[in-house]
Amino acid sequence: MSGSLVQYFPGQTFFHRLDPRAKLVFLIFVSVAIFAIQNLYLSFFILVVMVFLWWRANLPISIVWGFLKALLPVFIFLFIVQAILYPGETILIYPLIPRFVPLIGGIGRITLQGILFAVLLMFRLLAMVILLPLVSMTTPVHLLALGLVRIGLPYRFAYTTTAALNMVPILQGEIGVIVDAQKLRAMRTFEKGKFWEKLRSYPALVTPLVIGAMRRAQSMAVAMDSRAFGAMKTRTYIEDINLKWFDWVFIAVTTILSIGVIVLAAML
């Protein structure tokens, strides 16, 4: 089983060795930049940087393909909607319905601006879905938790959050098994069903998933409590994290570049 988007992917790359705090800074600034920027070229630039970092971090490129495949229906939908409805100037294909018809007149016209806007949305979405695993897959959970603690969060909170992150791959696997179990009961929807039918069958997954997650959470709580989790106000850490010179450089570059790009986008 792979394709778990948050599971730690061991490695010794530059990105792996960065301090979790530096990566948290990176996560925040880049998210803001992705949200703020509406410019096609700048968004493409961010996406390229994300893919470049992904490649440098030695993460499997197949996962990015997986994202692309999963998001493809959304992209196509957006593409069509934007291309047809976006009020652009440069008309590529003339409307099916002449402009002078009231209300629906002009619909069906495809403009260059519409297409470009759809492409922009795709770049931003893709950059966003790469960003989170780029951080979570290169940072061991306990160090991520420690990063949060050092930033000033209480350790119980930090660990519970990261434990939840740990559950994601487990739940993903669980969904796979439950879908299999439903197929085995002659449920055709997931194999041959239409999109809407599939959507309608998802609630049936919820009961076993929730019950399973609750059982798991309970026994995990027993296991953690048995090892004195939260028994004292503070705790020690065998692996400490230190901001080294390259962390500072990385933080500086991330900050300057993100702000720079946002400012640039605002000026254009």
Place this chain on the structure above:
Amino acid sequence: MTTPAIQLIDVSYRYPRSKNTVIRGINLTVEPGEFLAIMGENGAGKSTLCRILNGIIPHSIGGQLKGKVKIAGLNTREANIAQLSTKVGIVLDDPETQLFTTSVRSEVAFGPENLNVDPEEIYQRIQWSLDVVRLTGYEDRMPSALSGGQKQRLAIAAALAMKPEILILDEATSQVDPLGVVEVLSVVKELNEKYGMTIVMTTDQSEEIAKLADRVIVLDKGRLIAEGTPRQVFADAELFSHHMIRAPQVSQLGVQLKEAGYPLPVFPITIEEAARGIVEILSDKSSHNSLGDNIVVTPLSSFRPNEPPIIQVDNLNYIYQPHNVHAVMNVSFSVPRGEFMAIIGQNGSGKTTVLKNLLGLLRPTSGRVTVAGLNTSRAAVADMARHVGFVLQNPDQQLFAETVEEEIAFGPRNLGLSENEVRERVEEVLSIVDLQELRNEFPPALSKGERAKVVIASALALDPQIIVLDEPTTGQDYKGCHQIMQIARALNQTGHTVVFVTHHMALVAEYARRVIVMRGGQILLDGSTEEIFSQIEIVRQAHIIPPQITELGQYLPESLGLPRTPLSVDQMARAIITRLNGKINS
């Protein structure tokens, strides 16, 4: 006088928001260095008792705890979790929920870190505890990438790093394969013998308990109903028949011989003792005439090569992507209609992968699988499901409905049957699995054994000709195991083909007619159950431990003329009794 490791005085307990008292008036004293085994059916209160012993009850889980619990002199109600965690370590059944960090090192460090132990000291403890569980050199590995036995040994190391005086193992071997069980138990044994650690263990591995435990207690509905040395407890036929406490097979044999009027001189709890006893009573009457010829060993109905194959697997290969794991290599076999077959082997030997290829949950990387005339690389799983009732391992992931009835009706409805036909099928399978009384219950709220039955019933409702069970008995107690296998046997007798995977070799020996042994993705052996278990040396290569009764058959001198490969206690007992009756008559 030393302080007892554990002292319970009249302890009763009720979970929060529950009316049931799950522990009732238990009194128990455990001395330091003692090895105590707790046995009992699922739901008897074993796990609850463990949680009371380590203070999780009442500190983390509330509820109503009555009586006095003293652990190494500390009253658990007054002491805090931090203090208690340095007295008692616990290892639970599910490796996935008790390991939560991303490296072996940080997993072991987690506990002492919580106790504010100095990092330098923690490093020493990591080294020591990994050494004890033999995981030195694994520090940087991810726990999720370890084998089942390794994961449980890591859980032990994590508990040891808190420097406890008592180690509790709550069904810690129930989810690992036989090799894992051996690994875990050898570590536990060493802890008890070499380090003098007090051990409390809930398990139904009675053969091992017989060798390891100083004392066994038996729980039933929250009460302590029996207590004694393994020999005393396993000799109690009542416990076995009424409370379904699985005694070692040699002890079951001892009980049967005793009831037939031929008690062994020493009641056996190990193979060696049983063998010694049997040799003694058989040669006792120093009869010279060999009666070997007169012994009627019930011939085992061997498998049925004459029937047309309903499952045909030719050169199956399966490679898991993206890591390119070649899980199944050139596997070929065919299963005639009406077969009752087991596939056995270590975890990771490819058993489940083969099963999943039988109906398209996985599609062959190469090779051909034909089931009920359909090529499984093309057919939809939902179509295959009419022919093959496949029951996955964990019942909880296969229950979607609000009542048992609705659960069973789920499949037939998907087939588009009329409401009348659906009702009919529901009634039919409810009676097969004997769940009529529970038809309106919420499936996830049923007991583990009942949940398994609901899942089997749901598969049966599609009226398949083939039943495939993937580890149906994992986590089930003795009663549950046999109920499930009895259902399978009944189905087989009405013409269904049954294929199952399990780690319980006693069940394989008792129920299967044919066995395929897998190792490293390939078939190591394929033959009748008796043939397979008679080749004990080869079977061991696949890290399979044959049933104890079979080992006894091989251990006994051949000159006794007893079955060399007995598959059940009954078979062996009959052979010995026939032999003794013959002697008396002559």
